[in-house]
Amino acid sequence: MITIIKNGHVIDPASGRDGIYDILLEDDRIMKVEAKIDENAITSKVGKESCVVIDASNQYVMPGFIDLHVHLREPGLEYKETIKSGAMAAAKGGFTTICPMPNTKPAIDNKYMIEYLLYKAKEDSIVNILPVGAITKDQTGNQLNDILGMKKSGMKAISEDGKSVMDTKIYREAMRLAKEADIPVLAHCEDKSLVGNGAMNEGKKSKELGLVGISNAVEDVIVARDILLAKETGARLHLCHCSTKDSVTFVKMAKDANLKVSAEVCPHHFTMTDDEIPSDDANYKMNPPLRSKEDVEALKAGLRDNIMDVIATDHAPHGEEEKRLSISEAPFGIVGLETAFALTVTELVNQGYLTPMQLVEKLSYNPAKIIGVDKGSLEEGKIADIVIADIDAEYKINKDEFASKGKNTPFHGKKVRGKIITTIVGGKVVYPFQ
Numbered sequence: 001m002i003t004i005i006k007n008g009h010v011i012d013p014a015s016g017r018d019g020i021y022d023i024l025l026e027d028d029r030i031m032k033v034e035a036k037i038d039e040n041a042i043t044s045k046v047g048k049e050s051c052v053v054i055d056a057s058n059q060y061v062m063p064g065f066i067d068l069h070v071h072l073r074e075p076g077l078e079y080k081e082t083i084k085s086g087a088m089a090a091a092k093g094g095f096t097t098i099c100p101m102p103n104t105k106p107a108i109d110n111k112y113m114i115e116y117l118l119y120k121a122k123e124d125s126i127v128n129i130l131p132v133g134a135i136t137k138d139q140t141g142n143q144l145n146d147i148l149g150m151k152k153s154g155m156k157a158i159s160e161d162g163k164s165v166m167d168t169k170i171y172r173e174a175m176r177l178a179k180e181a182d183i184p185v186l187a188h189c190e191d192k193s194l195v196g197n198g199a200m201n202e203g204k205k206s207k208e209l210g211l212v213g214i215s216n217a218v219e220d221v222i223v224a225r226d227i228l229l230a231k232e233t234g235a236r237l238h239l240c241h242c243s244t245k246d247s248v249t250f251v252k253m254a255k256d257a258n259l260k261v262s263a264e265v266c267p268h269h270f271t272m273t274d275d276e277i278p279s280d281d282a283n284y285k286m287n288p289p290l291r292s293k294e295d296v297e298a299l300k301a302g303l304r305d306n307i308m309d310v311i312a313t314d315h316a317p318h319g320e321e322e323k324r325l326s327i328s329e330a331p332f333g334i335v336g337l338e339t340a341f342a343l344t345v346t347e348l349v350n351q352g353y354l355t356p357m358q359l360v361e362k363l364s365y366n367p368a369k370i371i372g373v374d375k376g377s378l379e380e381g382k383i384a385d386i387v388i389a390d391i392d393a394e395y396k397i398n399k400d401e402f403a404s405k406g407k408n409t410p411f412h413g414k415k416v417r418g419k420i421i422t423t424i425v426g427g428k429v430v431y432p433f434q
């Protein structure tokens with residue numbers, strides 16, 4: 001099968017291309033990227049029926065996005081999301097590869113669960129799935145999992161996401177094993193004893209709503225600890241969902257010291273402050289919480305200055321009933337796969353924080369490097385994981401149009417720019433849904 005993507009504005013950090021090109025795909029590979037590819041010459045050779053032409057005029061053509069932080073709720077909580085529905089949400093959001101976190105029920109904490117996830121992904125998922133395994137048994141923090149065995153079964157990273165491993169000795173040993181396995185540690189940074197019953201950012205707004213606050217130190221203390229452990233063990237540390245200005249400062253210090261540290265920011269954390277939470281509405285509740293203006297500015301500057309490497313969604317679907325509860329009672333988390341690109345365009349590219357090239361670095365090129373896969377590139381010979389988007393298209397976010405089962409977003413009705421038009425995985429169009 002031949003596919004030709006015509007006249008698109010190619011943005012590809014791997015080759016440095018930033019201009020109008022045609023791309024020729026043969027089966028699952030990128031064969032040619034050239035200023036002009038003559039489709040008539042090709043159709044006359046292979047026949048019209050084995051050649052698809054996609055017109056990408058006035059659209060951006062980018063390597064498929066890679067999300068290092070997604071919660072699919074299968075197994076165990078399929079009413080919130082399944083592998084199938086989560087993968088469809090990913091495709092609709094321009095993501096061709098996603099890394100599901102292991103906090104399912106049961107947790108992905110042994111090699112059989114990794115194998116199960118990969119088997120299920122093959123059956124049900126229209127995007128690539130790279131498994132992340134839990135660090136301790138059942139994520140209870142006491143007993144280290146078989147990290148080397150899980151890696152052999154296809155695990156691409158370890159994480160205790162949803163919480164931190166509070167026992168520093170166990171965590172240090174996990175980092176040693178991650179180094180031996182040559183996989184990154186995806187760190188959720190939250191000091192359990194400091195957070196208590198905190199439900200939103202500690203500040204004026206939490207007082208106004210009468211809610212228990214979560215201070216910045218809850219995150220910062222563990223960010224600092226984890227960086228020190230990465231220094232001692234030589235492990236590759238990736239800091240998840242950074243939300244505070246001091247997280248950015250610590251990441252900069254770690255990079256200046258040449259440590260193997262990378263960091264992600266979620267779209268909600270650069271889009272909104274805690275002050276913008278209108279009422280006790282749990283669609284504004286996530287962990288870490290929406291922070292102060294000062295923190296949001298530091299995150300945006302950190303992305304701009306390439307201190308922060310990745311934009312990841314932390315897509316965390318929950319049932320509508322659960323999110324109808326008050327902020328103090330509802331579970332933490334909001335969906336993100338289908339709003340990430342538009343929020344990045346609207347809040348960062350259109351506001352002058354990121355160039356389109358940086359957007360692609362943070363949504364595709366850098367995540368591929370961090371998770372260690374040969375993706376995030378539109379160079380000839382690479383797998384054809386591609387996203388085509390209209391970055392000018394203006395519309396209002398509508399949760400009822402989400403492919404995700406989760407409708408829990410604070411961005412319903414928000415006016416944005418940037419729409420995914422086509423998502424291609426391994427040379428096949430997966431969105432629009434076939």
Ligand SMILES: NC(=O)N[C@@H](CC(=O)O)C(=O)O
Nearest residue numbers: 071161162286287316332333
């Ligand atoms: N981020 C969240 O608010 N929730 C996540 C857990 C996590 O990513 O920490 C979830 O699993 O619901």
Ligand SMILES: [Zn+2]
Nearest residue numbers: 161162188240
């Ligand atoms: Zn987390």
